[in-house]
Amino acid sequence: MKKILITGAFGLVGTDLRKALQKKYSSKAIVALNHKTSGINYGEIVEHGDVRDKNVLSKIIKKHHVTEIYHLAGLLSVSSEKNPSLAWEVNLGGLKNILDLGVMHKIKIFWPSSIAAFGPSTPKDHTPQHTILEPTTMYGVNKVAGELLCQYYFLKHGLDVRSLRYPGLIGYNAPPGDGTTEYSVHIFYGAIRNKNYSIFLKKDARLPMMYIDDAIEGTINLMNAPSKKITIRTSYNFAAVSFTPEELVKEIIKFVPGFTHDYKPDHRQRIADSWPRSIDDREARKDWGWKPKYNLSKMTKVMYEGLKKKLEQSK
Numbered sequence: 001m002k003k004i005l006i007t008g009a010f011g012l013v014g015t016d017l018r019k020a021l022q023k024k025y026s027s028k029a030i031v032a033l034n035h036k037t038s039g040i041n042y043g044e045i046v047e048h049g050d051v052r053d054k055n056v057l058s059k060i061i062k063k064h065h066v067t068e069i070y071h072l073a074g075l076l077s078v079s080s081e082k083n084p085s086l087a088w089e090v091n092l093g094g095l096k097n098i099l100d101l102g103v104m105h106k107i108k109i110f111w112p113s114s115i116a117a118f119g120p121s122t123p124k125d126h127t128p129q130h131t132i133l134e135p136t137t138m139y140g141v142n143k144v145a146g147e148l149l150c151q152y153y154f155l156k157h158g159l160d161v162r163s164l165r166y167p168g169l170i171g172y173n174a175p176p177g178d179g180t181t182e183y184s185v186h187i188f189y190g191a192i193r194n195k196n197y198s199i200f201l202k203k204d205a206r207l208p209m210m211y212i213d214d215a216i217e218g219t220i221n222l223m224n225a226p227s228k229k230i231t232i233r234t235s236y237n238f239a240a241v242s243f244t245p246e247e248l249v250k251e252i253i254k255f256v257p258g259f260t261h262d263y264k265p266d267h268r269q270r271i272a273d274s275w276p277r278s279i280d281d282r283e284a285r286k287d288w289g290w291k292p293k294y295n296l297s298k299m300t301k302v303m304y305e306g307l308k309k310k311l312e313q314s315k
């Protein structure tokens, strides 16, 4: 029987992934690892633990006979700059623990990389799959090392580990984390609650983005693709839309007339400057049929309506 462990299960990706996987399989097939966060529970098993603690992970894996892991726990770009040592321990130490246990128990693994694996020397437009990876953030350094570690475990141990370079992800079921692309989630909270938001990036900071439903569908499709179709064992380029804060504001104003905003670029602009503007994801499309469904206007509509409903219900 399929038994899926999700680490980082209460974060932005984990929350929607749990919902999708329990709908596809059953709530009994899911074990959600909770660290400090809490959030919506869809009836799955919840275990507590830290991904840096290999013994705890090992006990959970044995107790539930885990067959697949979606290893999502990690610090995002901004929190990794605040505490680089912690980022190294959680982002890479945690991944290595999961990979070691994966080999030991023959577990299939998903781990997300990010557009942060690229750096200032990478071509910025239609960034190719195979290109220069010289990130200047701790988060990006963790992602490049993590990608190579995944490929190493595949080559050395035959571990079935699969990965996507997530762009900025936008969803409303869980609060946004401490990242750079997360302005695109915070802005909806500001628009709905206060009709105002101060954007911490420049108005023309174009970044690759994706609505969460696309990200979840792509993630599950990658995991369910036949092994022979997976030709990239570092991490696949994965894209949907690219937009600037100014373009997003234009869409939000259609739903929130009178929405006011200003631009106050801070240290996070430097992080954004080091990342690509758009991604070439043709390998993912060719290998396992990746195709996004949400463009900017469709994403803005579902995000606005979904968050508005959620905030009204929580009043």
Ligand code: SER
Pocket (backbone or CB within 6 Å): 076, 077, 078, 114, 115, 116, 139, 166, 167, 168, 169, 178, 179, 180, 181, 182
């Ligand atoms: N959303 C992430 C961040 O900005 C990018 O992977 O940190």
